[in-house]
Amino acid sequence: MNTLQASLPKLSIKYNSRLQNGRSKEPRFVEYRDSQRTLVKTSIQESGAFLPPHIREETYRMQSKPLGICLIIDCIGNDTKYLQETFTSLGYHIQLFLFPKSHDITQIVRRYASMAQHQDYDSFACVLVSLGGSQSMMGRDQVHSGFSLDHVKNMFTGDTCPSLRGKPKLFFIQNYESLGSQLEDSSLEVDGPSIKNVDSKPLQPRHCTTHPEADIFWSLCTADVSHLEKPSSSSSVYLQKLSQQLKQGRRRPLVDLHVELMDKVYAWNSGVSSKEKYSLSLQHTLRKKLILAPT
Known part of the structure; x- marks a missing residue:
């Protein structure tokens, strides 16, 4: 908490502190808003800040080889090379899709969500880079308003991908806002019906106490599409600094690394024009400490 306050000045903080034995029963979030209305949501249910000294914080198991699949869907192509290098160095098996069409994105995500191989791995990572908005992404055909990120x-x-239940699922998203992104709210409803029907077979009830939306780490960055019009600055500042943080600090908790990443993006924003700024937010429901280096 103190770290976030120091890195993002002028923040108002709202949180639900109703905890039992140092841990909350359901995913709850702390919300951080800066003077530019940037929103950060970060789970506190098992942050460790409220744990009694004699209770040791649990850590996710990260020992499988590979650690998991890293799905990269890149509709821009400026940062692909070092994204591959970064997640390969972390121990992930890379699955790369460059410049897919909007319909193809749907099929790709559905295919990897239903893979039984996840049961052999300790985590899953996904990197999405595209035009779109705060709630959608578009393929290279830029059809309609895009593909819902909530989708x-x-x-x-945990309900739709039981082979990853209880395991960390990491999402890193860079979206460049297009002119049509402001119209997305009215038409994205068609992309987000009950996702529980992704598989044609009915889901069998599972006796598990883990909340289905637990263990998700969601880092979302949006920037103006004008970034892509200048070759000298076409690479994403967010993705570059994310790559550096992950490679240099892999033995530190991922949430701590992201706090520092936000500090660096904030520093970048303080020295550029409004159209050059990045809006970065974090939302997570991690139940344990997550360190990407094998433990």
Whole structure:
């Protein structure tokens, strides 16, 4: 809490502190808003800040080889090379899709959400880079208003992807806002019906106490599409600094790394024009400490 306050000045903080034995029963979020209305949501249910000294915070198991699949869907192509290098160095098996069409994105995400191989791995990572808005992404054909990001997230919850239940699912998203992104709210409803029907077979009830939306780490960055019009600055500042943080600090908790990442993006924003700024937010429901280096 103190770290976030120091890194993002002028913040108002709202949180639900109703905890039992140092841990909350359901996913709850702390919301951080800066003077530019940037929103950060970060789970506090098992942050460790409220744990009694004699209770040791649990850590996710990260020992499988590979650690999991890293699905990269890149509709821009400026940052692909070092994204591959970063997640390969972390121990992930890369599955890359460059410049897919909007319809193809739907099929790709559905295919990887239903893979039984996840049961052999300790985590899953996904990187999405495209035009779109705060709630959608578009393929290279830029059809309609795009593909709902909530649709992507819901495909990997414990109910729809049981092979990843209880395991961390990491999403890193860079979206460049297009002119049509402001119109997305009215038409995205068609992309987000009950995702529980992704598989044609009915889901069998499971006796598990883990909340279906638990263990998700959701890092979303949006920037103006004008970034892509200048070759010298076409690479994403967010993705570049994210890559550096992940490679240099892999033995530190991921949430801590992201706090520092937000500080660096904030520093970048303080020295550029409004159209050059990045809006970065974090929402997560991690139940344990997550360190990407094998433990």
